[in-house]
Amino acid sequence: MQKRISIIEDEPFIIEALSFLLEREGFAVSSISDGADALTFITTSPPDLLILDIMLPNVSGMKILEDIRKTSGIEKLPVLMLTAKGQKKDRLAAEQAGVSLFMTKPFSNTELIANVHEMLQG
Amino acid sequence: MAGALLGTRIRENRKALQLSQKDLAQAAGLSASYLNLIEHNKRGIAGKTLNAIARALQIDPTDLTEGMNQALLDRVRTAAMRNNQLRTERDRIEEFAARFPGFARLIARQSDQIDVRDEQFAILSDQLKHDPYFAEAMHLLLSNITTIRATSDILATNSDMPPAMSQKFIANLAAEAAKLSKTAEDIFDHFEPTAEEHVSSLDMSAFEVLLEQNRYYLETLENGDQSVDDILNNLKLSDDDIDATRASLHSYAEMAQHLPIEPFIATAKKVNFDAIALAETFSTDLMAICFRLAHLPTKPDLPTFGLIQSDASGAVLYRKQLNSFSLPRYGGACPLWPVYRSLSQPLQPIRAMLDMPMGDRFHTISFAYPTQPARIGMPAVTEAIMLFTPDYAMLPRVAHDQTPQLDVGLQCTVCSRMDCSARREAYLLTNK
Numbered sequence: 001m002q003k004r005i006s007i008i009e010d011e012p013f014i015i016e017a018l019s020f021l022l023e024r025e026g027f028a029v030s031s032i033s034d035g036a037d038a039l040t041f042i043t044t045s046p047p048d049l050l051i052l053d054i055m056l057p058n059v060s061g062m063k064i065l066e067d068i069r070k071t072s073g074i075e076k077l078p079v080l081m082l083t084a085k086g087q088k089k090d091r092l093a094a095e096q097a098g099v100s101l102f103m104t105k106p107f108s109n110t111e112l113i114a115n116v117h118e119m120l121q122g
Numbered sequence: 123m124a125g126a127l128l129g130t131r132i133r134e135n136r137k138a139l140q141l142s143q144k145d146l147a148q149a150a151g152l153s154a155s156y157l158n159l160i161e162h163n164k165r166g167i168a169g170k171t172l173n174a175i176a177r178a179l180q181i182d183p184t185d186l187t188e189g190m191n192q193a194l195l196d197r198v199r200t201a202a203m204r205n206n207q208l209r210t211e212r213d214r215i216e217e218f219a220a221r222f223p224g225f226a227r228l229i230a231r232q233s234d235q236i237d238v239r240d241e242q243f244a245i246l247s248d249q250l251k252h253d254p255y256f257a258e259a260m261h262l263l264l265s266n267i268t269t270i271r272a273t274s275d276i277l278a279t280n281s282d283m284p285p286a287m288s289q290k291f292i293a294n295l296a297a298e299a300a301k302l303s304k305t306a307e308d309i310f311d312h313f314e315p316t317a318e319e320h321v322s323s324l325d326m327s328a329f330e331v332l333l334e335q336n337r338y339y340l341e342t343l344e345n346g347d348q349s350v351d352d353i354l355n356n357l358k359l360s361d362d363d364i365d366a367t368r369a370s371l372h373s374y375a376e377m378a379q380h381l382p383i384e385p386f387i388a389t390a391k392k393v394n395f396d397a398i399a400l401a402e403t404f405s406t407d408l409m410a411i412c413f414r415l416a417h418l419p420t421k422p423d424l425p426t427f428g429l430i431q432s433d434a435s436g437a438v439l440y441r442k443q444l445n446s447f448s449l450p451r452y453g454g455a456c457p458l459w460p461v462y463r464s465l466s467q468p469l470q471p472i473r474a475m476l477d478m479p480m481g482d483r484f485h486t487i488s489f490a491y492p493t494q495p496a497r498i499g500m501p502a503v504t505e506a507i508m509l510f511t512p513d514y515a516m517l518p519r520v521a522h523d524q525t526p527q528l529d530v531g532l533q534c535t536v537c538s539r540m541d542c543s544a545r546r547e548a549y550l551l552t553n554k
Contacts, residue, residue, distance in 0.1 A: 021276065
C-alpha cells in the first residue's frame with residue numbers, strides 16, 4: 001500500500017522540491033504552509049510520516065510537535081523536523097518535544113530520502 | 123639600576139641636541155667632570171640638579187625619569203609580548219625606555235589602544251550575535267540556499283524529467299536566486315554604517331559592558347574577593363561614568379547580600395527555578411527573585427534567564443538579553459509582550475509561553491509594581507519586569523505545560539508575522 005507523507009512548510013519551492021522527490025519514490029504527498037491549520041490537517045487524514053518545518057506562520061513547528069504528542073491517535077506519528085536553525089538548543093528542544101529525527105537546512109536530497117525510508121521501515 | 127639609566131638617558135638626549143658634555147654642564151650650572159660621572163651612571167641625581175639638566179636639554183624632567191616608571195616598562199613589555207613572531211630585545215626594555223622615552227610612551231600608548239580596540243571588537247561582535255535583523259536574515263539566506271540546493275540537485279539528477287516540469291523547476295531556481303540576491307543586498311544595506319549608528323553601536327553604560335563581559339555574574343563581588351570600590355578602581359572610568367556605575371554596583375551587591383548565591387541555587391533547584399515558588403520560600407518580592415535569577419553563574423545545570431525592566435511608557439530601564447531573545451535599548455519592542463500587559467494589572471504575576479516567529483520558545487513571568495503610590499492629581503508611577511528563559515524544560519512542568527501561549531515577535535521590522543494586528547512598522551526583509 002502506498003505510504004502517505006505530509007509536509008508542513010512555508011516555502012512553496014521547498015514544498016515543490018520535496019513533493020517531487022517523495023513522489024518519485026512512490027509516496028503520496030500532501031502539504032500545507034500555515035501552522036494554524038496543522039492539527040486539523042493531520043488529524044483529518046493521518047499520514048505515515050510528517051515532515052515539519054520549525055519556523056511557520058502563526059504557530060511554530062515546535063508547538064505543533066508538542067500538540068501532536070498530546071493528541072490521541074496521532075501521538076506516535078513519526079515526525080522529521082527540518083529547520084534552518086541548527087543550534088544545539090533547538091535540537092535539544094525538539095528532542096524534548098518528541099521529534100523522531102531532526103535535519104538542518106540546507107539538506108542533501110539523498111540523505112533526506114534515505115532518512116524517510118529508514119523512518120518508515122522502523 | 124633605574125638610577126643608572128637616568129644617566130644614559132641624559133647622554134642620549136645631549137647627543138640628540140649635538141651638545142658636548144662641556145656645553146650641557148655649563149648650561150645646567152654643573153662641572154663637566156660631575157656631568158660625566160652622572161652620564162656614566164656613577165652618580166644619582168634628583169630635584170634641583172635634575173631640573174637644571176632637563177631645562178638645559180629643553181625637555182620635561184619626567185622625560186628623564188619616566189624610564190624608571192615601572193608601569194611604563196610593564197606596558198612596553200606587554201607590547202613586546204603581544205607578538206611572539208617578532209624577536210624583540212625584551213631583556214633591554216629598561217635601556218630602551220631610558221634612551222627613547224618618547225618612543226617607549228608611543229609603543230605603550232599604541233599597545234593600550236590595541237587593548238581598547240580588542241575590547242570594542244568583542245562588544246561589537248557580541249552585539250552582532252544579538253542583532254535580531256541579522257538572525258532573521260541568516261534564516262532567510264539558509265532557506266533560499268536550501269531551495270536552490272534541493273532544486274538544482276533535482277535538475278541535475280533527473281535528466282528524463284518531462285520538459286514542462288524541468289521548466290517549472292528552472293523557473294523556481296531563477297526566482298529563488300533573485301530572492302537570495304535581494305536578501306544579500308538587504309544585509310549589505312543594513313550593515314552599511316551611518317554616522318548615527320557609529321555613535322549608538324558603542325552606546326552602552328560602563329556597568330552594562332562590565333556585566334556583558336562577565337556574563338551577568340560578578341563572581342568576585344558575590345564572594346567578597348572584591349568590593350565595589352575595588353571593581354570601580356579597575357575600570358578606570360571617566361568622572362561622568364563613576365557615579366552611575368557605583369550606584370549600579372551597589373544595587374548588585376545588595377542583591378548578592380540579600381539572596382546569597384549558594385543557598386539561593388540550592389533552594390532554586392528544589393523548586394525547579396520557579397520564580398513564584400522562590401519568592402514564597404524566601405519571603406521576598408518577586409522582583410528581587412527575578413533579578414537574582416537573571417544573574418546566575420553560567421553552568422549547564424542552571425537555566426539561563428533574560429530580563430527586561432521597563433517603565434509605563436515602554437522605556438527600557440534595565441535589560442539582560444539572550445542570544446535568541448534580543449531586547450531593544452530604547453523601546454520599540456513587540457507590544458504583545460506580556461510585560462506591557464502586566465502594567466494594567468499591577469502586582470499580578472502573568473505567566474506566558476512566548477512563541478517567536480523563528481521557532482524559539484520562552485517561558486516568561488511578567489510583573490508590574492508601583493514605585494510611587496498615586497496621589498491627588500498624580501497617578502501612581504509603575505514599572506514592570508519580564509523574566510524569560512528558553513530553558514523552560516528545567517522549570518516545573520506545570521509552569522510551561524499549562525501556561526497560555528502567545529505568538530509574538532521581537533520587533534516589527536524583523537517579525538515575519540505579516541497579519542499581526544499590532545504591527546506598526548513594515549517588515550524589513552520582504553523576501554518571504
